[in-house]
Structures are given as structure tokens and as C-alpha cells.
Amino acid sequence: MPATVPMFPGDIYDSAARSAADMALKLSRDDSPAGCAALLKAADDMGWNLALLPEDRGGLGLGYEGLTAIAEACGAEGGPLALAGSACAVPELAALCPEPIRDRLDAALNSGKVMTAALGAMVEDQLRDNGLSLSASGDSVTLTGTLAGIDGAVPPDHLLVALSFGDKVALIEVTKESGASYQVRRRMDTRHALAVTFATPTAFTPLAVLDSAAITEVEARCALVAASEAIGAAGRALDMTIAYLIEREQFGVSLSSFQVLRHKTVDIFVACTVARGTVTEAVLALDSGSASLRDLALATLETRAAASHIGKEVVQLHGGVGMTDVLPAAKLARRLLMLDYEYGSTARTLAQLAGYPS
Amino acid sequence: MEQVEARCHFRGNQSQENLSMSDTADLAEFRQEVSDFVAANCPADIRARVASYHKIGVEDQLAWQRILAQKGWGASTWPVEWGGTGWSVRQRFIFDEVQAEFDCPPAPHQGLRHIGPVLIAFGSPEQQQAFLPRILDGSDFWCQGYSEPNAGSDLANLGTNAVLDGDDYVVNGQKIWTTQAHESQMMFALVRTGRGDRKQHGISLLLIPMDSPGLEVRPIISIDGWHHLNEVFFTDVRVPVANRVGDEGAAWTYAKFLLDRERLGPVHQVPGGAVLARRVRELIETEVTGPARQGERAALLGRLARVDSRLMGLRRLGEEAIEALAADRPVGLSPSVIKLAFGALFQELTEIGAEAGGRRQALDFTPPEQGNHPDEAEWLPNFLYQRARTIFGGTSEVQRNLISRRLFGN
Numbered sequence A: 001m002p003a004t005v006p007m008f009p010g011d012i013y014d015s016a017a018r019s020a021a022d023m024a025l026k027l028s029r030d031d032s033p034a035g036c037a038a039l040l041k042a043a044d045d046m047g048w049n050l051a052l053l054p055e056d057r058g059g060l061g062l063g064y065e066g067l068t069a070i071a072e073a074c075g076a077e078g079g080p081l082a083l084a085g086s087a088c089a090v091p092e093l094a095a096l097c098p099e100p101i102r103d104r105l106d107a108a109l110n111s112g113k114v115m116t117a118a119l120g121a122m123v124e125d126q127l128r129d130n131g132l133s134l135s136a137s138g139d140s141v142t143l144t145g146t147l148a149g150i151d152g153a154v155p156p157d158h159l160l161v162a163l164s165f166g167d168k169v170a171l172i173e174v175t176k177e178s179g180a181s182y183q184v185r186r187r188m189d190t191r192h193a194l195a196v197t198f199a200t201p202t203a204f205t206p207l208a209v210l211d212s213a214a215i216t217e218v219e220a221r222c223a224l225v226a227a228s229e230a231i232g233a234a235g236r237a238l239d240m241t242i243a244y245l246i247e248r249e250q251f252g253v254s255l256s257s258f259q260v261l262r263h264k265t266v267d268i269f270v271a272c273t274v275a276r277g278t279v280t281e282a283v284l285a286l287d288s289g290s291a292s293l294r295d296l297a298l299a300t301l302e303t304r305a306a307a308s309h310i311g312k313e314v315v316q317l318h319g320g321v322g323m324t325d326v327l328p329a330a331k332l333a334r335r336l337l338m339l340d341y342e343y344g345s346t347a348r349t350l351a352q353l354a355g356y357p358s
Numbered sequence B: 001m002e003q004v005e006a007r008c009h010f011r012g013n014q015s016q017e018n019l020s021m022s023d024t025a026d027l028a029e030f031r032q033e034v035s036d037f038v039a040a041n042c043p044a045d046i047r048a049r050v051a052s053y054h055k056i057g058v059e060d061q062l063a064w065q066r067i068l069a070q071k072g073w074g075a076s077t078w079p080v081e082w083g084g085t086g087w088s089v090r091q092r093f094i095f096d097e098v099q100a101e102f103d104c105p106p107a108p109h110q111g112l113r114h115i116g117p118v119l120i121a122f123g124s125p126e127q128q129q130a131f132l133p134r135i136l137d138g139s140d141f142w143c144q145g146y147s148e149p150n151a152g153s154d155l156a157n158l159g160t161n162a163v164l165d166g167d168d169y170v171v172n173g174q175k176i177w178t179t180q181a182h183e184s185q186m187m188f189a190l191v192r193t194g195r196g197d198r199k200q201h202g203i204s205l206l207l208i209p210m211d212s213p214g215l216e217v218r219p220i221i222s223i224d225g226w227h228h229l230n231e232v233f234f235t236d237v238r239v240p241v242a243n244r245v246g247d248e249g250a251a252w253t254y255a256k257f258l259l260d261r262e263r264l265g266p267v268h269q270v271p272g273g274a275v276l277a278r279r280v281r282e283l284i285e286t287e288v289t290g291p292a293r294q295g296e297r298a299a300l301l302g303r304l305a306r307v308d309s310r311l312m313g314l315r316r317l318g319e320e321a322i323e324a325l326a327a328d329r330p331v332g333l334s335p336s337v338i339k340l341a342f343g344a345l346f347q348e349l350t351e352i353g354a355e356a357g358g359r360r361q362a363l364d365f366t367p368p369e370q371g372n373h374p375d376e377a378e379w380l381p382n383f384l385y386q387r388a389r390t391i392f393g394g395t396s397e398v399q400r401n402l403i404s405r406r407l408f409g410n
């Protein structure tokens, strides 16, 4: 029996858990772009990308409770898909656009188009390759160079990019017609990520010009989805670690007989349970419309710290084999260590918290 | 002072759950009613002492207990027939929350939440009549005589002896770390009345008046400079057999009974943590000021943010446990997690508080027992005292042992 309980137990979690296990198996056999595209199709058939979209916009209206239940279930399987970009950032960004544009983006999401988003790219230098530059003149924004670190495994039909200008953000849409090229890269947790390149200066008319606070909020919501995946990964990594410590013998006895290892395991369990509590609390607040930016930041702050702690301890408690890339627990550990590079970071969250009213 | 705080919440009579109160509007009304009463009736001088972390004496605790008892709110966790309120789990939680919010002194929990419930379940009718009303109305303060020099974490190793002699037990031996023994009227003590196959057998529970001849209390001054703790020596102390609770040699069962009912205990501490966190923030904002200290302030606020985030998680775990208990579902390991995590969190909070507001006290430390800083909050002594949070009521290491048994299945 798993040591931890899911954040939102129920049918959505159970069916997502079955599908995610199946996806992880398929991915382990074929993680080529074609294999990934098949997974995206399967996820789309199950409506995962529509989970958050409200019913009056043609979605399933499952709220953050539904979406994070799916994310947690996926996380336990190592996160075969990047959910935050497609299922969270896209509908949230669409909601910030004028109605006709929002309706067009919603319709695209509804018709199974591959969609994802790039947030925060312009604040993070390391995500800009080949001297990505942008300039604005009149009503248009011009881009050259490469933008990396985008959630997704196959080139999207629609990519929404948030670009900062002072305290404003221009939201642009990159489509197949935009003349951009995509490279599929691999993150440290082996999941795919995309980079998009504009070989020549390419001009876009923004879908919307927003306050940067609005994008900060979308990023915080995506971070919560990523944190939910980490909660799933942490719970599964804990179970694997317990099983390993029971099974592995040294000095003629099971490693689980050593108190220091038992206590370290309890500390992982506690960290995981408390982080799960913070994310659940923030999700419930979001769905009831009472979540402040501070709530979101606090939830991800705790989960980032827990994920980092658990990821490192899981490696340590497995000894040498924890350092290999064949061990499933080690893969989950890398997934956990990845969290602090997704949708913000601990340092950025702390800086944001300093500015939020308590 | 709060040695078994975590063990003390008696589940009360679930069948008395007042279903109409599940309504949120009713609960809001209830909260308002409690707030109004507390604001109007909890003495300002006691609240000020609580808010500034000055020592809360037995008199403070009993004074507030008497006021609550008069209102009929003296024992929110007891069955109604013994003066309980008949409140739901959630109402009891709201009651605690409001008290934390208004800096009320802690309840005299050794009586109310520890020996009281045991007497209700296992005491003789005479014991119930003699002791329960006096706990409820704030006449008696009780202390807990469990730990001994050679029986700490390994409590069952206790050796204080009680030998039957006519209608009395004759008690010899020593207790230690007995919180507020010097201010108590009564002690409930675990004593050895025999030896069985296991050391848990042969332990009995005695109710001992503190003015018994042959009973001597000696102070232990703790690192915060206050006198909370004591050693208690027994030299041929005669205790009537009528003061033995339940069967001879069966006290371990009663201790386990209490442990079963402590499940929600840690949950009730969370509101106090939230109040302390708010106060630490205010302290940083008023004490650590000016451009030269900007970095320091940011560092302290960063640490506080981590505490706030964990408090948020613990609040949710507490809420889930309350919901589970109200629906008669198992609460799982959440309360254990809360106890373990909360101990560390509370310590971190008081440490941040001491760093922000306790420098002068650290550099000029006269024991507060000598009336050191009457006008300032005792951030430093509070930080020192709170080291006990991970020691009393089962150390954090012992908690980890318990949780690991569940995780590893042995």
C-alpha cells in the first residue's frame, strides 16, 4: 500500500493513474517524436487538456482539483507528459485575451490541436539561445534567435509566448505559418522539452498586451501543476525507497533495520505529506476563487524545498545504484530535482513573497 | 509546561455531534459567540503575559478555567453528563482557534485532558465524584508523574515502588521533569506494583495529593531561566488504595487508551502557530528596520516564508483529520506528521523571533525568574524553552520510530 494518500482521491485520479502507467510503459518502449505524438493524442482523447477549461468555454470544467489530480497521477509515473504548458498555461493565457481571440484559442484546444506556452522566457537569460532578441515598434513585436525550455515533446500547432517589455507583457502566437523551426531537447529528468528558433527577424502582432502581474499569476498556477506532479513523483519514490531498503541486505541484515535510514525515510514521508498539504490547500483556494498570489507562492515554495530534499535523499538511500539512469527511483529523483527549474524557482518565489501582502 | 499537550484531546462523545452545526453560517455564528465571550471575559493582564511569552502561572490558567467553567465551557472535550459542551469536533477546533487568536492561557490540560478522561472511562464513581468537578471548576491543578531518572523514552522501565500495606500503598522512589509539581494540588503517577513477563505489566496509576507526608518537591531551573520543572521524591508516602485508578498493574492499558484519543491533539496546535508566525513577522517589521539592515530583514523574512508555507500544509492536514474524525473515518498518520513537523516548525519560529527581538536578552541574560524584562516580550527565553517541544510527550526520535514502524511494516 502506498505510504501517502493522493491529494484528491477519486475517479479522476484513479483513471489518470491507469492511463499514466500505460503511457509510461509505451514511452519506455518508444520515446521518438512519433511515440510522443501518440501519447499526446491519447491524453487529448481523455480530455486532459480540457480539464481546466470551464464548461462554458467548451471544456470539462474540472477546475484545478481535477487538473492537479491528473498531474499527481502522472507524476507518480515519472511525468510522461508536460501538462502544465498545454493544460494550464494555454487556457489561462487564452482567458486573458480579448473574447474573439480567446474563443479561437479555446476552439483550437477543443479540436485537438497541439498547443503549449512559453512563460517567463524573457526574464531568464539562460533560456535565450543564439542571442534571442526582440524589438517592438508600433503594434508589432519582432523576434530573432532561439527560445528554449518550452513544455512539450512535439512541435505545437500553436505556441503562446509571453514577452516582457518593462512592466508590460506582449502575448504572441507562433503557428506553423510563422516560419519558426523547433528542436526537441531532453531535460535532466529525460522528459522532452522544446526550443523554438526564429532564423530571421519575424514580426508578430500581439494577441494581447498584459500587465506583468497577470503573467506572474499564470506562471504561479503552472508551478502548482508542476508541483502536483512532483507530489506524485515523491510519493512513488518514497514507496520505492521503502521497498528497496527492506529488500537490500548489508552486514547480513535488511537495510531497513538501521534506525538512521528509517528516520531519514520518515523525514521524506513528512516532507512529502506537508508539501502535499500546501498544494492541496492552494488548489482548494484557487477553485473557490480565494487564492492569493501569496498562497500560490507559499505552496510551491514548500514543494520545491521538499522535492529537492526528497530527490537527493532518494539517491542517497539507494547508494551507488541511485546514481544510475536505469533505476526508476533515480529517474523520479531527477524529476523531483527538476521542479526548481520549472515555472520559477525558489529564489524567485522568495523574492516575490517579499513583495506580497501577508 | 505543555508536556503532554499532544496527548490531551479526548475525543468525547461522538454520538453527540450536533449535526445542525455542520452548516457554515452556524459555525460562523458560533465563532462570533466564542470571540465575543473571550474578548469580554479573558483578563487583559493574563492575555498580555501570554502575548509577550512571559511565564504563565498556574493561577493564570486556573483563573481562566474558572471563568470558562462558569460559562459552561470548561470541558469542551468531556461528555455532557460530566460538564462537557456537546460540541462537534469542528466547534471544538474553532474554540481553540479563537483562544489562540485572543492569547488565552493554555488550559490546565493535565487535569482536563489527561487524567479527567481516564477517570471518566476507568475511575470509580467515588473518584469521579471527588475529582472531576474540581478539575472542571478550576479548584485543583494536576501534575503528571511519569518520567523518572531511568525511565524517559523507555517509560515502562519506571521503578518508583508502591507496596500494599493495609488500605494504603506505601510509595518510595523518584519522579523527574514534573512540570508545575510545585504549584499542583494533585499528581497522577505511574508506579510499579509488581513485575510481569513484560515491563509494561505491573504498573499502576495512583492519584496522590501533593501535600502527602513524605512527598518532597525540589525545583529544576530550565535553560530559559524559569522554574517549571521539578524532581519529586517519595519516602514512605501513604496513598489510599481507593486512589488507585482501575485495576492494579493495568495502567499501561489506560495510557494506551489516552494515546488512542490523542489522535487529533497536534491539530489543535496549528492555530497557535499561525498567531506566533504573525507576531514574528510584526517583530521583524518593527525591529529590523532601516537601509543598513535590509539584507538581514530579507533573510529573516525568507526563513519566515518557509515556516508560513509549512503552516499552510499543516493547516490542510489538520482540516483533513478533523473531517475524517467527524465522519468516523481513520485519520491515518497525519496527526503524527503534524506533531513531528510542528515541533520543528515552532522551534524555527521562536528562533527567528529570538534573532529578531532577543539580542539584548541574549547579551544581558538575567534569569527571568528574577524579574528581568517585565516590559518586553521574552523572545529569547521562549526560544530556549521551546527546545522542549521536540523532547516532551515523546521525543521526535521516538516519534520517528513510531512512524517508521508503520512505513516499514515492523
Ligand SMILES: Cc1cc2nc3c(=O)[nH]c(=O)nc-3n(C[C@H](O)[C@H](O)[C@H](O)COP(=O)(O)OP(=O)(O)OC[C@H]3O[C@@H](n4cnc5c(N)ncnc54)[C@H](O)[C@@H]3O)c2cc1C
Residues within 6 Å of the ligand: B001, B002, B003, B143, B144, B145, B146, B147, B148, B149, B151, B152, B153, B154, B176, B177, B178, B179, B180, B229, B388, B391, B392, B393, B394, B395, B396, B397, B398, B401
Ligand atoms: C519541558 C519538559 C517538561 C516535561 N514535563 C514532564 C511532566 O510533566 N511529567 C513527566 O512525567 N515527564 C515530563 N517530561 C519528561 C519527558 O517526557 C522526557 O524528557 C522524555 O520522554 C524523554 O526522556 P529523557 O529526558 O529521559 O530522554 P532520553 O530518553 O534519555 O533520551 C535522550 C535522547 O536519546 C533519544 N532516544 C531515546 N531513546 C531512543 C530510541 N529508542 N531511538 C532513538 N533515539 C532515542 C531521545 O530522543 C533523546 O534525543 C518533561 C520534559 C521536558 C523537557
